[in-house]
Amino acid sequence: MLLIAALLFGLLASFAFLYPGAFNKFLPFYQLRPFHVSSALFWIITGATAGIIYYKKEAFNLSEENEKTESSFIVLWIGTILAIFLCYALRLFGGREYWEFPPVLSIPLLAGWMIFMISYYTQLAKLKQAKPLYIWMWSTGIFFFLITFVEQNLWQIPWFRSSFLKEITVQWKANGAIVGAWNQMIYGTALYLMVKISNNKTIAESRKAFSFYFLGLTNLMFNWGHHIYNVPAASWIRDISYIISMTEWVIFISIIKDFRWKLEERDRLKHLIPYRFIIASEFWVFVNLLLALLMSIPAINRYTHGTHITVAHAMGTTIGINTMILLGSLGYMLDVDEQSMRLKRTIKNANLLTQVSLGIFWLSLVVAGILKGYRSVSLNIVDFREMMKPVMIAMTVVSVSGIGLMVGLGTMAVCYLLISKKKSIGIELQHGKS
Amino acid sequence: MASKIFIFLFSAFAAYSYIVYISSDKGNKEGTPDKHVIAGWKTWQDKNCQSCHQLYGLGGYMGPDLTNIVSQPGRNTAYLLSFIKHGSDKMPDFELNETQSGDLVSFLAWVDKSGKSKVREDQVNWSGNYMLDKPN
Numbered sequence A: 001m002l003l004i005a006a007l008l009f010g011l012l013a014s015f016a017f018l019y020p021g022a023f024n025k026f027l028p029f030y031q032l033r034p035f036h037v038s039s040a041l042f043w044i045i046t047g048a049t050a051g052i053i054y055y056k057k058e059a060f061n062l063s064e065e066n067e068k069t070e071s072s073f074i075v076l077w078i079g080t081i082l083a084i085f086l087c088y089a090l091r092l093f094g095g096r097e098y099w100e101f102p103p104v105l106s107i108p109l110l111a112g113w114m115i116f117m118i119s120y121y122t123q124l125a126k127l128k129q130a131k132p133l134y135i136w137m138w139s140t141g142i143f144f145f146l147i148t149f150v151e152q153n154l155w156q157i158p159w160f161r162s163s164f165l166k167e168i169t170v171q172w173k174a175n176g177a178i179v180g181a182w183n184q185m186i187y188g189t190a191l192y193l194m195v196k197i198s199n200n201k202t203i204a205e206s207r208k209a210f211s212f213y214f215l216g217l218t219n220l221m222f223n224w225g226h227h228i229y230n231v232p233a234a235s236w237i238r239d240i241s242y243i244i245s246m247t248e249w250v251i252f253i254s255i256i257k258d259f260r261w262k263l264e265e266r267d268r269l270k271h272l273i274p275y276r277f278i279i280a281s282e283f284w285v286f287v288n289l290l291l292a293l294l295m296s297i298p299a300i301n302r303y304t305h306g307t308h309i310t311v312a313h314a315m316g317t318t319i320g321i322n323t324m325i326l327l328g329s330l331g332y333m334l335d336v337d338e339q340s341m342r343l344k345r346t347i348k349n350a351n352l353l354t355q356v357s358l359g360i361f362w363l364s365l366v367v368a369g370i371l372k373g374y375r376s377v378s379l380n381i382v383d384f385r386e387m388m389k390p391v392m393i394a395m396t397v398v399s400v401s402g403i404g405l406m407v408g409l410g411t412m413a414v415c416y417l418l419i420s421k422k423k424s425i426g427i428e429l430q431h432g433k434s
Numbered sequence B: 001m002a003s004k005i006f007i008f009l010f011s012a013f014a015a016y017s018y019i020v021y022i023s024s025d026k027g028n029k030e031g032t033p034d035k036h037v038i039a040g041w042k043t044w045q046d047k048n049c050q051s052c053h054q055l056y057g058l059g060g061y062m063g064p065d066l067t068n069i070v071s072q073p074g075r076n077t078a079y080l081l082s083f084i085k086h087g088s089d090k091m092p093d094f095e096l097n098e099t100q101s102g103d104l105v106s107f108l109a110w111v112d113k114s115g116k117s118k119v120r121e122d123q124v125n126w127s128g129n130y131m132l133d134k135p136n
Helices: A002-018 A029-059 A067-089 A103-124 A133-152 A164-198 A207-222 A224-228 A235-246 A249-257 A259-269 A273-295 A298-304 A308-333 A341-378 A384-433 B002-023 B035-046 B077-086 B098-114
Strands: none
Touching: A002 A029, A002 A384, A029 A067, A029 A103, A029 A133, A029 A164, A029 A308, A067 A103, A103 A133, A133 A164, A133 A207, A133 B002, A164 A207, A164 A224, A164 A259, A164 A273, A164 A308, A164 B002, A164 B098, A207 A235, A207 A249, A207 B002, A224 A235, A235 A273, A249 A259, A249 A273, A259 A273, A273 A298, A273 A308, A273 A341, A298 A341, A308 A341, A308 A384, A341 A384, B035 B098, B077 B098
């Protein structure tokens, strides 16, 4: 449902961007954007936690679950999300990046997350044997989500607002790291899925896998400075971030080296729908990692910062990587490969439409960003409307390809909802019989 | 072994975070915000201005970056107040009163004092990094 909401509001926001006069009276861009951003972020975070709650029973060898505690978390979390959307509908905002709702609603979110953490870690403590990497990643993501969420709210303490440079630095330190936190949770789920699908435990136990985990963790902790390269705060923040971010070339080169092995794996497993989503996510990891590495070089960042290239990266990762992994995860949970041929064919066709649309969408945003960066930096055009004239053409392509994304992803979301409904009716009937 | 590496990294992260908190303000040349700046900042957040505008390139892309709008040639306080009051075909009228508009301009003037959003070509060195302390 959150995914469908993110798609709908995203599409509306893209047209509000092109035709603001038509939207300003009833649903302006400054109202649509928070609806879209919150829907997308809560889709990702909620999807990640749903996977962890579902998979940990098997992963932790649990004999019983904390159903009551986890239900409290879910009720509090979903209730707060609904309250957030109500605030947006009433045009009540908090105006922070990612969390555009009134800050008082951070309290129930934080309370809910702590309930989830307590449930997770008390169950983890019972697992005595060596933990595969996906458990490390889930544990890291959950822990750092708490830290970075609290850090994102430090601005409410007056000392952090005594300087604009300090406030923006701390805000984007937290914003950058929180992305790393939810990525740890989601990539951990991708790794778990690959262990199950390929029946190969070693991919979550190898030294190479753990090395990449620590590389990722180092970037989560110290790489966030690329968001604020142009901010005249302490220069060592930029220096450290630049050096740390360049370490990710190791991951990029590793993906290239493993390409032939990946092709062999793909031939073995491509009949499985969850695998198709995982392999799609790996393609988008490759493409977005290259973009991120280039953007992390300050001399290039000078052109890309404040342009739609940032949006291309944000949406390319949110849709191409995180959403694909979550669709694979949900498909695995729902036994999508056991469904009818017709339903599976619908999902495969919808996935194809999604990938093509996402490709056009992403490229158009990159082109829009290049145009804005070139006109702003090289041509030094100061008049905003003049600068944006050719950019709007690229943004029109973005909106049109967004329709394809909406249809493709929306179709898959509806298919999953239908499967889920069928399964819950089946469970009710079973309980009725027994 | 993995636990030890994690503890080491987390300790480094905690120390780094503390150093960032205490020394990222670079001497606070914009000065401590007065009550008008704080009120203007609150209006900026309440009206979700960052969804369309950027400060230091961070925010939405519907409108221009406002970091240095106050010191931009051809723009002055009267221009900004008039723009906020009447809006444009892209920017709706937020129905701010005179006090709110004045406070918002005070906030933007304070942000302007913190530095320049745009990086000059001569501030980029051979390694691709910036030298933002380099004078004009």
